[in-house]
Amino acid sequence: MSAGLPSEPVAVVxxxxxxxxxVGDVVRVALTLSSDVVVASDGSVDRTAQVAREAGARVVxxxxNGGKGPALYAALRATPAEYVVMxxxxxxxxxxxxxxxxxxPVLAGELDMSIGVFEGGGFVTDWGNKLTPHLSGQRACRRAWLLGxxxxxxxxxxxxxxxxxxxxxxxxxxxxxLPQVAQVVKEKKRGFWAGAGARTRMYAQLLTYRARRKKGTP
Structure with a gap:
């Protein structure tokens, strides 16, 4: 770890x-923080798993394709680390x-969870991330807390x-x-219409969370 950060058991999931x-570039950066980098390939039909392995990650x-929740859970179960960066x-x-x-701030005991938001990485991802920062996938916390x-x-x-x-x-x-960080938008990865459809389904799931939880439905 870099100067100023205590030596703690940390994994990147x-x-x-x-x-x-x-995924290969993300893994390579993650390996500069910890040798314990776990990629959970969520039913991928491309070379995600192979590329992640070649970059140095352990792959589950x-x-x-069950979604990000099951994949995150599988990655968390695959490491014994006390702390995780997601x-x-x-x-x-x-x-x-x-x-x-x-x-x-998590290792220092100042926070139980930090949540990363983009700044200066690009208009589209900056705007989306700042509009709904609570939906960010960039986080750090104790693994046991997240499993709970x-x-x-x-x-x-x-x-x-x-x-x-x-x-x-x-x-x-x-x-x-997180200055200068961005995401590749779904419309670019899948084509405009397929990406827009995937984005619509994602927000439908996100926005109906409370109602589904009250009804006890997934």
Whole structure:
């Protein structure tokens, strides 16, 4: 670890679905923080798993595409680390310094969870991330706390469940700016119409979280 960060058992966990174009770079940056980097390939049908392995990650391959929640859960179960940094697999502009920004306040005991938000990485991803910062996939916390999130393994998009648990557990959390980091938008990865459809389905799942939880439906 870099100067100023105590030596702690830390893993980086990366849920990934069809992210062969970016996952390798994310893994290589993650390895500058920890040798324990776990990619959970969420039923990917491209070379995501192979690229992640070649970059140096341990890979958990899920046979079906169950969503980010089950993939995150599988990655968490695959490491014994006390602390985890959670990253999306489609990031661009990521550096070791960004990982330190996320992890430092958690290791110092100042926060129970830090949540990364983009700053200056690009208009589209900056705007989307700042509009809904609570949906960010860039986080750091104790692994046991994250495994304790109710319904984590059942949510295709687990961020609302994590937010609810932050409130219920009265955890200390804060947003941390990640300068020059961005994501490859779905419309670019899948084509405009397919990407827009995937985005619509994602937000439908995210926005109906509370109603589904009350009804007890996934």
């Amino acid at each position: 990366i849920p990934a679905y069809n992210e062969e174009g970016t 391959e899920l046979t079906t 990253l999306d697999a489609d990031l661009t502009g990521l550096t070791r310094e960004h990982l330190d920004l996320l992890l430092r 999130v109710p319904g984590l393994n059942a949510e295709r998009w687990p961020e609302p469940a994590i937010t609810a648990h932050l409130k219920a557990s009265q955890a200390r959390w804060a947003y941390v700016e």
